[in-house]
Amino acid sequence: MVLSPVLGKLVSKRVVLASASPRRQEILTNVGLRFEVVPSWFKETLEKSSFAAPFEYAVETARQKALEVANRMHVKHMRTPDVVIGADTIVSVDEQILEKPVDKQDAYRMLSRLNGKEHSVFTGVAIIHCHSKDSKLEMEITDFYEETKVKFSELSEELLWEYIHSGEPMDKAGGYGIQALGGMLVEYVHGDFLNVVGFPLNHFCKKLAELYYPPSKHNVQHKKYDSIPSVDTFENLSDGESESSNFTEHKGASKLDSSGKHSSGGVYTSENSSGVRTGFTVPLENQNGVSQRPPEVPSKILELMDGFRASKALLVASKLKIFDHLKHKGPLKAVDIANEIGTSVCGTERLLDACAALGLLEKTPQGYGNTDSVNTFLTSDGEYSLHGYIIHSNDHLWPLFTNLESAIKEGSRQNHRAFGKKAEDLFKDYYHSQEGKQCFMAAMHSIARLTARDVATAFDLSRFKSACDLGGCTGALARELVQIYPNLKVTVFDLPEVIANISYFQPSGQHTAPVTFVSGDFFKDKLPEADLYILSRILHDWPDEKIHVLLSKISALCRPGSALLVAETVLDEQKTHPSRAVLQSLSITEGCAILLAEMVLDDEKKNRSTALLQSLNMLVQTEGKERSGSEYQALLEQHGFTNVKIRITGNLLDVILCVKT
Numbered sequence: 001m002v003l004s005p006v007l008g009k010l011v012s013k014r015v016v017l018a019s020a021s022p023r024r025q026e027i028l029t030n031v032g033l034r035f036e037v038v039p040s041w042f043k044e045t046l047e048k049s050s051f052a053a054p055f056e057y058a059v060e061t062a063r064q065k066a067l068e069v070a071n072r073m074h075v076k077h078m079r080t081p082d083v084v085i086g087a088d089t090i091v092s093v094d095e096q097i098l099e100k101p102v103d104k105q106d107a108y109r110m111l112s113r114l115n116g117k118e119h120s121v122f123t124g125v126a127i128i129h130c131h132s133k134d135s136k137l138e139m140e141i142t143d144f145y146e147e148t149k150v151k152f153s154e155l156s157e158e159l160l161w162e163y164i165h166s167g168e169p170m171d172k173a174g175g176y177g178i179q180a181l182g183g184m185l186v187e188y189v190h191g192d193f194l195n196v197v198g199f200p201l202n203h204f205c206k207k208l209a210e211l212y213y214p215p216s217k218h219n220v221q222h223k224k225y226d227s228i229p230s231v232d233t234f235e236n237l238s239d240g241e242s243e244s245s246n247f248t249e250h251k252g253a254s255k256l257d258s259s260g261k262h263s264s265g266g267v268y269t270s271e272n273s274s275g276v277r278t279g280f281t282v283p284l285e286n287q288n289g290v291s292q293r294p295p296e297v298p299s300k301i302l303e304l305m306d307g308f309r310a311s312k313a314l315l316v317a318s319k320l321k322i323f324d325h326l327k328h329k330g331p332l333k334a335v336d337i338a339n340e341i342g343t344s345v346c347g348t349e350r351l352l353d354a355c356a357a358l359g360l361l362e363k364t365p366q367g368y369g370n371t372d373s374v375n376t377f378l379t380s381d382g383e384y385s386l387h388g389y390i391i392h393s394n395d396h397l398w399p400l401f402t403n404l405e406s407a408i409k410e411g412s413r414q415n416h417r418a419f420g421k422k423a424e425d426l427f428k429d430y431y432h433s434q435e436g437k438q439c440f441m442a443a444m445h446s447i448a449r450l451t452a453r454d455v456a457t458a459f460d461l462s463r464f465k466s467a468c469d470l471g472g473c474t475g476a477l478a479r480e481l482v483q484i485y486p487n488l489k490v491t492v493f494d495l496p497e498v499i500a501n502i503s504y505f506q507p508s509g510q511h512t513a514p515v516t517f518v519s520g521d522f523f524k525d526k527l528p529e530a531d532l533y534i535l536s537r538i539l540h541d542w543p544d545e546k547i548h549v550l551l552s553k554i555s556a557l558c559r560p561g562s563a564l565l566v567a568e569t570v571l572d573e574q575k576t577h578p579s580r581a582v583l584q585s586l587s588i589t590e591g592c593a594i595l596l597a598e599m600v601l602d603d604e605k606k607n608r609s610t611a612l613l614q615s616l617n618m619l620v621q622t623e624g625k626e627r628s629g630s631e632y633q634a635l636l637e638q639h640g641f642t643n644v645k646i647r648i649t650g651n652l653l654d655v656i657l658c659v660k661t
């Protein structure tokens with residue numbers, strides 16, 4: 001039997017596996033199928049009692065999983081997939097359906113029910129062929145299920161608990177994994193082993209054979225293929241125009257429009273492993289002819305609703321230094337990563353799979369590996385690493401944002417709720433511990449490294465001889481300035497506790513003009529003299545009253561012709577958009593947002609996301625806010641700064657230059 005031809009039919013198609021199950025991905029990868037993984041958001045909450053038999057539940061769930069992904073991908077204007085595959089595995093014992101256990105007690109209940117008995121494992125599979133016609137999605141759905149009987153030995157309580165504590169049961173139907181430790185519990189298996197693991201590969205290939213090589217006239221009486229037909233030449237695998245075996249002519253496939261409605265009636269058929277067709281009727285319309293289907297899944301809302309999960313997965317993977325390990329030792333299997341970082345295998349595998357689904361990692365049979373973007377931005381040692389900002393987001397911004405509701409009600413920052421202590425001064429809070437200080441400095445350094453070039457080149461600054469970067473932290477912008485303007489002497493002015501910790505952030509072995517660091521508090525202490533003052537991401541930290549104090553100090557020191565350069569996210573006048581194309585922040589972290597925007601979000605989302613979320617970010621932790629161009633202009637003009645020019649960089653920070661007259 002030649003196996004590859006049926007799968008070869010999928011070679012030129014965009015195939016999507018609508019499943020987060022690593023086992024399904026592995027089974028299909030192992031046979032050389034190329035596909036994308038887009039886990040389904042369909043919640044497995046169908047009413048079990050409404051199904052006459054357990055397999056019907058599995059088939060319908062598989063179908064809904066695949067439909068959700070097909071619709072979502074179409075709605076999001078991603079290229080509509082050609083084929084979407086969904087699957088659902090359940091365990092059935094005494095007519096009861098067991099899915100994945102919710103906790104250890106649940107796993108114990110499940111395994112106790114299976115103990116010493118035979119049970120059935122059903123996997124329902126749905127294969128949806130999609131076509132986009134006049135921007136409407138048309139679908140043809142084929143489904144089937146496979147049953148495998150499994151018998152457990154008589155197992156002691158002790159053994160069951162030992163198995164449960166291994167962590168293996170938690171993400172598996174029935175609470176066991178036959179392919180790993182769970183195999184030790186099993187006395188016999190009757191049927192397809194891979195069906196138990198999560199995907200009935202043999203039946204799947206037969207189904208493809210039926211679809212792509214429908215029976216010819218002379219053997220039409222044999223409805224089913226008992227084996228996968230062989231194809232002699234490679235050319236036969238292509239989907240040429242002339243192909244006569246188009247699956248759409250196959251009567252087993254039911255036709256649906258984008259709402260998942262069967263266009264040719266509501267009778268839903270399914271074929272079991274012994275070829276018996278079973279069926280039930282899906283009510284498609286009520287008596288008035290009105291569709292009873294709920295409205296289409298609002299994918300944008302769902303994406304925003306769940307957006308925090310993606311953020312948190314990224315933050316935790318960074319915090320655990322998974323990307324660092326993969327950069328130096330990858331590709332690695334989940335178990336090796338778990339051993340390296342001292343985490344559970346089952347938890348680590350889930351996190352890695354989530355990261356793979358989010359486009360952060362590549363998953364191959366050799367294991368997980370970083371994408372190029374991750375190597376550049378998420379490993380801690382990269383030149384343009386965002387790692388510092390991500391750790392700051394995880395440890396500091398996340399707890400603050402969980403108190404957003406109180407921040408909105410009270411109109412003030414939430415440090416007391418998030419960290420159990422009253423906020424004094426923004427930076428005193430960050431700097432109260434050595435760890436907090438370094439984390440915050442690393443965060444600021446990350447963003448400054450990424451934005452320094454844009455800020456330094458937004459205007460021609462070559463006429464200035466000396467510059468003072470107030471609150472310039474690690475000197476990342478200052479170093480960029482001295483590189484671009486070799487005649488410019490730059491002084492970084494920041495709090496003593498910052499200056500004491502800058503050595504870690506200084507580049508080694510680079511021969512650039514030196515930057516001078518001076519310590520002091522820009523509200524209280526004398527400022528160094530300069531003909532260009534710089535405030536990069538400073539004004540947004542403070543309310544107007546404090547800004548007036550600072551600007552009047554700077555203004556008093558400026559001679560006519562001296563200038564002030566302000567780098568901030570400038571909002572448009574209606575405060576409905578950031579004034580630039582790249583989004584500042586989708587949820588809690590602007591650093592993560594760049595990556596998420598690149599990797600996960602579509603263009604539409606990028607354009608609609610607003611920097612106003614950054615203003616919420618300021619609300620939960622500071623007394624400041626993001627401002628529009630005219631708001632900055634008004635503040636600056638009150639202190640004698642005129643000729644205010646605003647340059648929208650198209651990157652995270654915009655730049656304002658004004659001159660003291």
Ligand SMILES: Cc1cn([C@@H]2O[C@H](COP(=O)(O)OP(=O)(O)OP(=O)(O)O)[C@@H](O)[C@H]2O)c(=O)[nH]c1=O
Binds near residue numbers: 018040087172174182
């Ligand atoms: C009995 C058994 C099950 N499983 C796994 O159990 C999950 C079932 O859950 P599902 O809902 O069908 O899939 P999922 O993992 O939630 O993914 P999704 O398709 O996204 O819903 C799948 O993973 C299967 O491999 C094993 O790995 N080994 C076994 O012996």
